Amino acid sequence: MMDLLEVLHLDELSHGLAKLSMFPYFDMAHYIMSVLALREQPGALEVSRVSPFACWFSSMLFCFGGAVLSGIMLAEPPVAPLSNSTSVLLASIIWYLVFYCPMDLVYSSITFLPLRLVLSGMKEVTRTWKVLSGVTQAHSKYKDSLLVMIAIGWTRGAGGGLIRNFEQLVRGVWKPETNELLKMSYPTKITLIGAVLFALQQTHYLPLQTRHLMLIYTIFTVVNKSRMMLTGSSSSPFAAIESAIYRTLFAGYSPYAALTGEATKACADVSASVATKESSKNRAADAPSPSPVMGQTLKAKEESERPEPESCKKMD
């Protein structure tokens, strides 16, 4: 392993990566993409006009949700992220510019495909740092509990998604019928995998150095995210593995077999077409938004990064 890495000069690269500071550029990219994700939620623009405060609070939950949620889970003050004034100030400025910039210049710029691609890539890099910090923090508190390490690493990295229901409540939106546990989005899945890998690495079950795993995981997430944005493909890279695991473990017995057997199969098959339909739906729903068509399509694709189509649940 080490030999291969050295041949490819990747060992030096991993040294460089591990020393990379997230502040301020990568953090900024994370804040920009988080606030952008909020702005592209249905109804968010209206909330930004009616109640700037609720909009700001929602933005902070998008930006610092992981820190807040993992704080609660470790019984540390959820208010702590607010004490880092510089980060909050930075995120607040970005929030203001994305939502209220005259002529909507900032939003128009960051939805410009190449810039959005770079910012998305940088945001993915911050994920590695967040997952690792969560895992090591849990490791220092609960020595050998893999599960706690995975849970904290996961919530630190994907907290914004996991508290989505309550973030929406701040904006007056309540969608109890769906959440990230019931139907994981791509970012939540990739973060969970990262948390598992880093937890195994920290407990020495995975014989890799931290910085090598950081490099591998970062490259995987950035490449995969870029591929998804460029090709507009909504297929998860884990769809095949997920499907295999599901068929092996969870399809053993079903009292609904007679009713849902074909439905479930049909669901799996129509996955792609439903995802496409969802994209069109998103595009239609967001029509009043004045972003360029390119950004629109990209967003729709990002939104639809879910392998299981909505209808599967309904059919059951």
Place this chain on the structure above:
Amino acid sequence: MMDLLEVLHLDELSHGLAKLSMFPYFDMAHYIMSVLALREQPGALEVSRVSPFACWFSSMLFCFGGAVLSGIMLAEPPVAPLSNSTSVLLASIIWYLVFYCPMDLVYSSITFLPLRLVLSGMKEVTRTWKVLSGVTQAHSKYKDSLLVMIAIGWTRGAGGGLIRNFEQLVRGVWKPETNELLKMSYPTKITLIGAVLFALQQTHYLPLQTRHLMLIYTIFTVVNKSRMMLTGSSSSPFAAIESAIYRTLFAGYSPYAALTGEATKACADVSASVATKESSKNRAADAPSPSPVMGQTLKAKEESERPEPESCKKMD
């Protein structure tokens, strides 16, 4: 008191009981009955097919809800129950077997009346230990605060019920119109009474030894639960006391007296008949489930262990 106990050889029995280890058999019974309760929730089977992860998370909340909730209330990490790997592994295996066992063998077995009776009894025994551990933990933190001791003992023992709303949210179900505070179920009530008794005992207001109270409380809960399961009676043993307290304290004045006076009386009177109707409703709603009829009936009875009928609220 001591004499009476000695005559009946109950003192030795209480010694034995106090030394009884909950792990692994009683804990297993608790996990089995908890996961079974989840499986018998409407819609839970569908969730288990669509999202095994959400189903697993819900099961863990049923099994460890008390520890999680009392942890939050004492500002201790709610993630702590996850650090007990053995318990989580045991509960996860039981979750898997109850939901996904080939031929549904496990579910069919545990819904077989005599086994279900034994498991229910064992689960009731774990209640005593949980309430006591909650009360003593609160006692060590808040010396003489009866209320805190009761609150923590109660949430430790009945936490799964108290966080029901949020456990349902994990499965995409949201029923804000009801909760365990608004309409207490039998387990929640019996746990509250246990918490009050143990809190009084720990602060020496109740002149009993801990192990004697453990014995009395355990016998009461086990006998009462078995009686309810065998006779299918949904009448709470406290219905008379509750009614008396209600009439004395809370019926003094009502601006709705003219409207609801008779309605309330009617409610109290039709309690039994409504409970019976509910049982039939449950039986009908769960019809697709392939459990033996005996188990079905039992479950319906367990579900309807509520003295106040639904309609009372609506009539008001």
Place this chain on the structure above:
Amino acid sequence: MMDLLEVLHLDELSHGLAKLSMFPYFDMAHYIMSVLALREQPGALEVSRVSPFACWFSSMLFCFGGAVLSGIMLAEPPVAPLSNSTSVLLASIIWYLVFYCPMDLVYSSITFLPLRLVLSGMKEVTRTWKVLSGVTQAHSKYKDSLLVMIAIGWTRGAGGGLIRNFEQLVRGVWKPETNELLKMSYPTKITLIGAVLFALQQTHYLPLQTRHLMLIYTIFTVVNKSRMMLTGSSSSPFAAIESAIYRTLFAGYSPYAALTGEATKACADVSASVATKESSKNRAADAPSPSPVMGQTLKAKEESERPEPESCKKMD
């Protein structure tokens, strides 16, 4: 500044005020007005008949919501307020008298205008103490973080309002479409302003002595509250400033300008008339309640202390 205060003998007054003990009279006024606010929520009386326990729990959240919420935010036990037995006992007695007193004597008395006026004034005084205690507590934990100080001071002072959604859930009511962040009520706004002022004072950005700021803030809140109750005016004293800030900062760009430009303007203009309509609505809805007409009108006014009318949101 000091000279002016001395001339007006206000310095001595501020000394006296700072030494004033909240317990028991001012605390009692706070409990009475909090329980009264709960009783005047639609549906609360029904809950008090159906489930006295849920009603009591809701009352405690109204009375101690600020302490519970700021406790959670600082990772301190949210159960801590229960450990102060005297306060809980006092609040429980008041809860009982307000809801279940024979002949409804207590409710009739406290809704008698002059008494209600005095109690409201005293409740406003407790706000100063709560905000200050929150700010100083945060100051001792997070040295120079203005934001944390503001957040804790605000939640301590206005916690009952901020957890309204979850307090309603206890009573089986769920209104996700509105919350105190989306549409701040007058008490929430005045508490936020107080938290900002005390945080600036504690960090010496505001060159005032603590007791002088206490005096000024207390006088302002009491006078303003009394004015609002007496004149029935629902206009916030900050409406002009808010409007100016909004127009300057948050109206820069709107993709909905063509659609909502006039609507927003119209909203601002019809604010008063809508508030009036709301008052009538409240009056009608609460008609079965047997309080004297004077109290009714006052309550309706208190309820409608919101500058932005409901319809603004809907129009957008």
